[in-house]
Amino acid sequence: MELRHLRCFLAVAEELHFGRAAERLAMSQPPLTVAIQQLESEVGAALLLRNSRGVRLTAAGSALLPRARALLTSASQAIGEAREAAHGLSGNLVIGFAGTMLYRGLPQMLRDFRAEHPRIKLSLREMNSGEQVIELQHDRLDAAFVHTSRVPAGMHQILVASQTFVACLPDHHALAGARSVKPSQLAGEPLALVARAVSPDYHERTLAMCSAAGFDPVSVHELRHWLSVVSMVAEGLAVALVPAALQQCGMAGVRYLPLSQKEAALPRYETRCLWSAARDQPALGLFLNAVRTVAQAG
Structure with a gap:
């Protein structure tokens, strides 16, 4: 069943006049008549009765009319949605x-993007950096915010943020009242950090900072989430070196102190937005524009 046949039928059914229907469709009457005949042949029943008194619907035509309207409306909506998606x-x-x-x-x-593009639906998935890279490679994510410098081939990237590390100490710690802390002052303390399997870059950088300061942690607690790291510090069970942004989490029982810049150059904690170079998704381009705006402002 062709959409053009349904359009012809709908025009005649609503006008109940072949001449007016042909004018409405910007076509002549003979091809309109042929289209109706072809549709009737496919249905296997007469849809319209035409005589000297005019045109009327048969029982089959009356049954088809609402379905034809719905099909044409659905087709029009599908075409509109496809055009919107393409743009x-x-x-x-x-x-x-x-x-x-x-x-x-x-x-x-997210707030800025949703305000400007309310018809684009965003679904968020929290994962560690390694998991996100795998999901990107299998086309199960459109974009990913990761903490790694190990960007696979075939991925584009935006450097979203580069922040310092700070010392995270229990608020009753002997150094909690200091203005800053040298990494070497944490020697002999249990150290909480995100597990190597979760964030290998961070794990390696943290231990490298300790090594550059001349010590190896006496014990290491490996956790899956940053807030777990801060929670362990708040309970007085460890100290940690964490990205400065975690100061905004508002957890009680901890103090954040800048690391002394007199020691060896301290590494940065970098956040990148990654996406596949092969991803053909116009909406993604608009989202990446929002990412660049925030990244440049930061």
């Missing part, structure tokens, strides 16, 4: 993020 005006995006992005610009990006 990035609608669509669905699945965005991966590491938890600290909640304190480093992600909420602002």
Whole structure:
């Protein structure tokens, strides 16, 4: 069943006049008559009765009319949605993020993007950096916010943020009242950090900072989430070196102190937005514009 046949039928059924229907469709009457005949042949029943008194619907035509309207409306909506998607005006995006992005610009990006593009649906998935890279490679994410410099081939990237590390200490710690802390002053303390499997870059950088300061931690507690790291510090069970953005988490029982710049150059904690170079998704381009705006402002 062709849409053009349904359009012809609908015009005649609503006008109940072949001449007016042909004029409405900007066509001559003979091809309109042929289209109706072809549709009737496909249905296997007469749809319209035409005589000297005019045109009327048969029982089959009356049954088909509401369905024809619905089909044509649905087809028109589908075409409109496809056009909007092609221009990035609608669509669905699945965005991966590491938890600290909640304190480093992600909420602002989402608010700004949703305000400007309300018809694009965003679905968020919290994962560690390694998991996000795997999901990107399998086309299960449109974009990902990761904490790694190990960007696979075939991925584009935006450097969203580069922040310092700070010392995170229990608020009753002997150094809690200091203005800053040298990494070497944490020697002999249990150290909480995110596990190597979760964030290998951070894990290695943290231990490298300790090594550069001349010590190896007496014990290491490896956790899956940043807030777990801060929680362990708040309970007085460890100290930690964490990204400065975690100061915004508002957890009680901890103090954050800057690390002394007199020691060896301290590494940065970098956040990147990654996406596949092969991803053909116009809505993604609009989202990446929002990411760049926040990144440049930061």
